[in-house]
Amino acid sequence: MTFKHRAIVDTIPAYKQGKPAPALAGQRSFKISSNENPYPPLPCVQKAIEDQALDRINRYPDMSGWQVVSRLAKDYEVDPAEIVLGCGSTEVITQLVDLLAGPGDEVIYPWRSFEAYPIIVAGAGATSVQIANRPDGGHDIDAMIAAINSRTRLIIVNNPNNPTSTSVSNADARRLMKAVPSDVIVLFDEAYIHFNTAADTSVAMDLYREYPNIVVAHTFSKAYGLAGLRIGYGIARADVAAGMRKMSIPFGVTQTAQVAAVASLDAKDELMKRVQALIGERGRIVKALRAQGWDFPEPYANFFWLPLGEQTAEAESRFKAAGLSTRVFDGEGIRISIGETEANDKVIEVCQSLKDDGIA
16 A cells, blocks of 8 residues: 655664564473563562552553652662653663654664664654674774764663673773763663673763763663563653653553562562572573684673574574574574573583584
8 A cells, every 4th residue: 555654664674573482393492582581570579460450450550650760769869850661661762762863863873782773763763873883792982982973862872782792891881971972862771781790891870970961771671570561761860851751652651560660679689589590591501602612792681692694594493493482683693592491401502513513
């Protein structure tokens, strides 16, 4: 059908969700394509949903998300006016881009990085300025600084970076902030911050207390295991946060999500034990693959990156045959989430077979 629409929409790539676990007869399969937490919500979180949310599904949620907002404000020692909620951190990022950028404006971000960035920027009518990662998969801070001009409205730092799992150092983040004009916002997208064990990593909230032009995006999807409920948050100066709320989806964050978020914050110590278990599994996989002879970026998220280039398709077929769905970037590489122990064992086995056959 021919219909009138914005021409820029034709340039927007459709977001591709991670593939489900392959269905194989007589074999257990695993989905390790979406960086999901393999653990279900804690029993206390499930009970909070049952007690506080199920009987209110017929009512609109609190649009301000006050229970979550006030709790986060206390935890981060900021004013509640500096907290803004969204349907996952992806919507928070969308709010910010819609607030800042439009036709003729530019948004700088590393590439390859989170696949939603070009979609969000194009949706706002703005122009993406994609800065190629360094050979090690990390941000090229010098190139990002060099790309800043009078049309720049936002710079995105993805730490750890998705899909390469690399960390941005405190020194690099500070060098960037010193070079950015004070009226240009820098977004630190820290969806995987709880898994970042890099000794020299940048911590955006430390910078936030020094630079007023920083926005921090976090999510409950990864470490807290609430991906299906869609709740994330941004931390920004009050005037920026107020502008972001104007761009938000009305009643977008459900009461169920808000209840689960508060309950998860109450159970943070227990949830962080799960995070540490996943970090331990990550370390086990990395050690095994290094022993096999693999060369890939040191991972600091709940996934790792295999830069396979032209051998990507062949490697994907091996993982699929073993009952593993991975995130594939044609001609570039494969992102593999840290999953259940059995799934991780299979990953190690497949990687050994790939190495044995010269696919590496």
